[in-house]
Amino acid sequence: MLRIDEILKEKNISNLEFAEMLDVSPTSASAFKSGRTKPKFDTLVKMAEVLDVDIRELFHPTKGGELLNGFVQYKDKVYTINNKKDLEGLLAAINQS
Known part of the structure; x- marks a missing residue:
């Protein structure tokens, strides 16, 4: 559902850097990336801000x-x-x- 891993690769950001940017543990950041944990809306907003993307870019299209x-x-x-x-x-x- 989320394309965080793709965005991090495009921007050359490590999991540890991503975790620090979000002020979460590396385990939490990894769980968001893998889809094991679904982030709350305010976390999605923060992700978009720290990654400098439109919040819609965090998601894979749902209608193809x-x-x-x-x-x-x-x-x-x-x-x-x-x-x-x-x-x-x-x-x-x-x-x-």
Whole structure:
């Protein structure tokens, strides 16, 4: 369910560093990563903050596909990207340039 291990690998953060960032024991941090323990909401918020990610990025998508969310600025226009259609619109705008 949670993709903490993937995020830690992407950011080159060890389990011990992650535990220190959360102010929890390395055993607790490992339990969160493995899914043996489900973190409370306030812990999820803290995880997102210390890992510098949107809280939604902590989770694997539940309906298949990849999670798309964010903003892209291209030629002084800001595009909101929440789904594949939004991304296709941005690509169309780029291809028309």
